[in-house]
Amino acid sequence: QTVVTQEPSLTVSPGGTVTLTCASSTGAVTSAYYPNWFQQKPGQAPRALIYSTTNKHSWTPARFSGSLLGGKAALTLSGVQPEDEAEYYCLLYYGGARVFGGGTKLTVL
């Protein structure tokens, strides 16, 4: 069974920069996995942030960016705001199936 792994938790100071990663048990993540990133705040539905590795939705703040880093998908937040405190999930494509990562709880402190 395919497992997608994210950091369970990260802490960042307001105004700082943080990178979240997303690894696949099948090997290096490439653009062929069409990595997606989502933000979820308590009691809310997930909100799409990044698709196909680097692409932003029209509502995605400029401080969010996606990339590939060391065989993983990555989400970088630059100039973190207090409202960025949330759970972040990645989603990878496996030829028809999709698998979510376990999520990263981002604390802004």
Place this chain on the structure above:
Amino acid sequence: QAQLVQSGSELKKPGASVKVSCKASGYTFTSYAVNWVRQAPGQGLEWMGWINTNTGNPTYAQGFTGRFVFSLDTSVSTAYLQISSLKPEDTAVYYCARYGDMTPDYWGQGTLVTVSS
């Protein structure tokens, strides 16, 4: 602007069935697939599968075969998730999401299904 509106919370007894609806508006329903995602209390997101809104063909993820059925009524731009023989471990929030260009972009607000005797 695309919008997906889901049906309200449900409380069911073990062994019963439930049908969750997901009504789309603001776009051509048959131009995008619909994904279904489960989130158990305090847990992460699980991709359940998707349904092709042109053909009605469903695809189910591992662990979501047998008791889970995706269906459509294109005349009212609505997708459905039916779960039969409910178990307490089916207690979760179920989300639908529009899927196009390799991304679930617009999401429903979620439907809480509680299974308890």
